[in-house]
Every structure is written in C-alpha cells, then in structure tokens.
Amino acid sequence: MRILPEDSLVMVVDYQERLMPAMANQEALLIQATRWLLGVKLLGIPTILTQQNTKGLGMSVEAIRSLLGSEKPYFEKIAFSALADEAILREVESQGRGTLVLGGIEAHVCVLQTAIDAKALGYEVVVVSDCIDSRNPRDKEIALRRMEQEGIWLTTSESILLEWLQRAGDDRFREMLKIIK
Template structure:
C-alpha cells in the first residue's frame, strides 16, 4: 500500500511538442497536473525529469506552472542512471515513488526499472503515462508489472494515499478529483 509519508511523485519527460503528440495528450497532461497539485497538498516531494531539453524543449507550461523546483535534466532514458537524480530521490527519505510521464516504453519504463534496481518501490500511474502508439504503453505497463512495479490510476493512488475520509487533506483533494475531467 502507498503511504503518504513514504511516497513521492516522479514526473518523467513531459516536454515540448512530444507531450502534444502522445495519445490522449490533453488527458495525460491534466492527470499529471492533478497529481502534482495533489502531491503538493499531501506534502509529498515532486521530482521532475527532462530528457535533453535543448532538443525536446522544456516541460509543458501547464505543468511548469505547478512546479516549485526546476526540472532535473538527463540524457539517459533511465533517470536513475544520473547520480544527481538518484541522490535527489534519496535525499527525500521517500522509498515509494509514483511514476507518470512519457513515453511509457522509454523514459517511464527505464526509470521505473532504475527505481526498482536501486531498491525503491515504484508504482506507475496508468492514466498518467502515454506514448505515440497504444501498444507501447500496453507493453511497458505489462513489463513494469512483471518486474515488480505496481500499476495504479490517479484516483486509486490518491484515495490510497489519503487512506480515510478523516485525512486532513481529504476535503481539499476531493473537489479536485470531482472537478477533474481525466
């Protein structure tokens, strides 16, 4: 089970025109945005990765506006291969990471495998990831699951993190979920 005090959010490569070319791009961007806002409310760290922003462009504006920290740049598809990124995750003292972003079968998959290999727990948010082709997302989620990552959805993980309607943040997050069109 996800635990609010042990969990962080990892946003992978939601950048430039590629973020607009993936399947259901508006829905995925909206879902990632809801996750970033909810993580802030739940006092969870958010680490955002950018793959070679000089070539792919920066994180899309809708998400950039939500971020408190600059995205961490990478060139490896597996973000954990960058020592500074792994250190940033370790410095949060969080052992569980929710993963969202693009593309499902490249940056999301390889970074999720990197998390697992580094001893973290990882859950991929199925409605918070995408690719240009549906088969790539399907296979990526299957491979993540077979290698030990959990698969979740935006609503499922938010309710799991809150655990109870008595959670101090429930009344703040519930209207966001109800208003969300993801």
Template sequence: MSENLFITQAEQSALIIVDVQERLAAAMPDGVRDRVVTQLQTLLAAAKTLSVPVIVTEQYPKGLGHTDKRLIPYLAETTPVIVKTSFSSAKADGFLSSLEILQRKSIILTGMETHICILQTALELQQQGYQVFVVEDAVSSRSKSNQYNALQRLRQAGVIITTVESVIFEWLADASHPEFKALAKLIA
C-alpha cells in the same frame, strides 16, 4: 502492524514527472496528451496539499523543449529539474542523489514515454530497492501497443500499476483526513 508495500503513503512517497516536455507531448496522440497533463495537474495539486515532494526530469531539452507550460504553475520554485540524455532517470546525474535526500521509499512515476523512459526508470529504481508505482492514466506512449507492452512488462517485473485516483485516496488513507474534502473535489 507491518507496512503494506502495495499501498503508497503520502509521507513515504516522492512524485516523479518524467519528460513531459513541449515537443515530446506534441507527439502524443490527440486526447492522450491533454488527459495526461490534466491527470498530472490533479496529482501535483494533491502532492502539494499533502507535502509529497516532486522531482521533474527533462530529456535533452535542447531538442525536446522544456516541461509543458501547463504544469509549471503546479510546481514549487524549488522543484528539482534534472536534465538528462539517459532514458532511465536513475542514470541521470543528480537524480538518485536528489531522491536519496528526500528519504522516501515509494516512487510515484508518471510521464512520457511509457515504453522508454518510464519503463527503464521504473526497473532501475526497483532494482535500487524502491517500491515503484507507475500511474497508468498519467503516462503515455505514441502508440497504444508500446504503452500496453510496457505496462505488461512492468506488471510482470513486480512494479505496481495504479491510477491517479487510487494514489490520492491511498495518500489520504481515511475519509477523516483533514484534506479529504478538498482533494476529493479534485477528482470529482
């Protein structure tokens, strides 16, 4: 049976957290910022449980601050943090080499902002041959119209738009998975 490229598998996935930084997060609409952080905490907990590797990027941390402190407890000490000025993470020094080391084909893309860094990163990674999944409830833009436009463009380009819950259940694949009960509690 051939692999279904439209369903992500834990053993083929890498989770990328793009630019969820103190000052950038503060610019997101009320409610959106906290929703994204909560969704990322859930996804990071699932990734840890299922041994899905994580890469974090920070866009110009001197100006935008570092990764949101609420995410730090969910990151391993060995999680690569790629500092960048390019909007596409794929163009940042060390990003593609960090990704290649992982030998994962499915990229689970989350973070800020959807119409800038998420969009450009997704399209670059897709062009590099990766299967890209953008997690709609774990990305954000300052404006709804930019968010909507970016998600539409990504869909049209063949990027898979998904949700945190869908990703977790795809990673589990079966209710008999030994971690099913523990992870189901995360999204209950």
C-alpha cells in the same frame, strides 16, 4: 503493499513541450497529470521533475511547470532512465523515501527504464497508469505489461491520492474531492 505518503517520492518524467503533442492521448494525459500533481501538492509529497534533452524537447509543459512552481528546479537528463543520471540518483537517495511513484512520458522508454532501474536499486516502484502515455497506444500497453512482469505496482491517479489521504471527513478530503471530481 500500502503506499504511504511519508515513504513516497514522486518523479515527474519528461512532460515536455515538443514531446507532449506527439502522445496518443495528450489531452486526457494532461488532465489526469494535472489532477494528480494538484493532489500531490495538497498532500506535500516531495517531487522531482526531469527533462530529457531540454535543448531538443523543450521545457516541461506550462501546466506542469506552473503546478510545481517556478522555484522547483528540473533535472536535465540525456539517458532514458532518470536514475542513470548521478545528480537525479543522489536527489532520490537524499529524500530517504522507499517508494518511488512515477508519471510521465514516454511509457515504453523513459518511464519504463526508470521504473526498472528503481526496482533494481531496492525501491518499491509505483506507476500512475493514467499519468503516462506513448506516441503509440500499443507501446504503452506493452510497457504496462512489462512493468507488471518486473514487479512494479500499477495504480491510477485517483486511487493513489485517496490511498495517501487515508480517510474522509476533513478539510484535506474536501479539497481532494474538488481536485478529483
């Protein structure tokens, strides 16, 4: 299956201030997520930002918020699956896209449950594996295996950005190279 930009919707799951420091590979995660979202922005892929229990876990980290812009509202959620929230589900459906592309934390909880629910709703689901993490590396490893068993596609940030771009030799490609290098 080709992942097409015109059919893709990005969901940024819970990269929050009090949760991010607990991630096993937080520095690498933030670098990759930032690169990925810069590329998403360059390509104009629509994006939904979620936050789990903002009162308890804080806002999305500044690096993510600044990339998405302060005018980009976040969707508050309490359920682990973002799609268990009616407002988020309506927003996803209103975009009219068939492929949901996920990055976020934690891999074995909110990302996994959102991915499984999206698959059950008929979406093609792609998880950007270098843009997810868990507190415990084993939890991430098992989550990735479970996702594959559920029929969820796994990719990397560079791979999906270049798949969405589709070709070299123009200004967007040169801009993308600056992002991924």
